Amino acid sequence: MPRRPFTEDHELFRDSVREFLRRHGPGITRDLWLAAGRQGFLELGLGEERDYRYQAVLIEELAKQTMALASSLSIHFDVVAPYLVELTTPEQRERWLPGVASGETVTAIGMTEPSAGSDLAALRTSAVRRDDGWVLNGSKTFITNGYSAGLVVVAARTTPGARGKGISLFVVERGMPGFTTGPKLDKVGQPEADTAELFFDDVWLPPGQLIGELDGGFAHMMQRLPQERIGAAVANIAHARQILDETIVYAGERHAFGQAIGSFQHNKFLLAELVTKADVTRAYVDQCVVAHAAGELTAVEAAKAKWWSAQTQNEILDHCVQLYGGYGYMNEQRVARAWKDARVTPIWAGSNEIMKELIGRDLGL
Structure with a gap:
């Protein structure tokens, strides 16, 4: 189609x-x-x-x-x-x-904190007015591109008080005194990706490092999270379908008991189910892409695409590993690396549980 x-x-x-x-x-x-x-x-x-x-x-x-x-x-x-x-x-x-x-300047975004996770309204990193600028203190964790980024958009609390209010966004640049990064984090999957902790110790920020409205950072992030989530959904299903296609080829070439393993009814039916689920998921994600391109994608629709694609991706890849048998558990095999790489997708860009909470609220529950 x-x-x-x-x-x-x-x-x-x-x-x-x-x-x-x-x-x-x-x-x-x-x-x-x-x-x-x-x-x-x-x-x-x-x-x-x-x-x-x-x-x-x-x-x-x-x-x-x-x-x-x-x-x-x-x-x-x-x-x-x-x-x-x-x-x-x-x-x-x-x-x-x-x-x-x-590409001379690699970028990152500093939202997640050690104590807050997906709860962006509870962040503790602070920026305090001092003279003609701001002093930034705090830390961020699990930051993609964090180790090599030359420019980081950082969310910080500028006015103490209510959870979702009083947050602003700043651009912090590598080389600013007090801005340091930890070592690359040792992750279960995606070892090639540069993921690190960021530390801000009395980092002085000139006024020109503030972006958006003062104390409007939480709203700015909420408005832009749907794009991050639909982008994640696009990646999730593309990744799963690619490995599934490779597994189908493997199932046609690998023989056991005198026949291709893909010809056994159980495996044939399983692959039929996985291909159908992948195609149906991609059809929904495609429609979300069209809606977003037209400026019509809602936060709830993006949440649906993100959590469902992540769950489908992990389900497909788990079955793919099983179809490869013992070879599927070997790091030398692409399917094994893909399986590990995908495990984080139900966690990042807002955990799947948070996505379901957003959808549930939209139902009036």
Whole structure:
């Protein structure tokens, strides 16, 4: 069935992404960032007129390589970019966007804290007015691109008081005194992805580092989280379907008891179920991409796409590992690495439990 959201131009762009990845491979190196910048990939979220479908195509093709590649680059061009375009002054954009577009400046976003997790309203990192600027103190954890980022959008409490109020957003740049990073975190999966803790010890921020409205940071984040979540959904199902397709080929080539393992009725029926679930999930995610490109995607629809795609992804990959048998448990096998890489998707971008809470509230419950 043709995927109707994507035109011939989108498919030509997809071909260019595939060729880029064929030449540069899945490793997340400094050269890859700069090459992605030269190719124009990192500008996709920075223009005034943007067709989100191009970003979705890029995320899909990155995820087919590895989830680490998709998560690292999409944080930069899909998650951080709207903050730097929509909440900044012309002077700030002139200062930051050229390096972001070229890949010379890697970006990250500092929301999650050790004690708060998905509860953004409870963050403790603070920015206190001092003279002509702010003094930032606190820490963030599980930050994708955190170890190498040259620019981080940081959420900090600027007015003590109610949970969701009094939060503002600041741009913190590498080299600012008091801003340090911990070592790369040792994760279960996605070892290629640069994930770290960030520490702010009396970091002085000039007034020009504040973006958006003072004390309006929580609303700014809530308005932009749907894009992060639909981007995650796009990556989840693209990654799962790629590994499923590879598993189907394996099931046709691997023999046991004198026949291909895919020809056993149980395995044949299982693969039929998984392909159907993947296709139905992708159809919903595609419609969410279309809605987002038109400015119509709601937070609840994005939450549905995020949690369901993450659950479907993990279910599919768990079955794929099982179909590979003992080989599926070997790190040398791509299916094993993919299985580990996917385990975080029900946790990040708002845990699946939080997504269900959002959907439940919308039901009036």
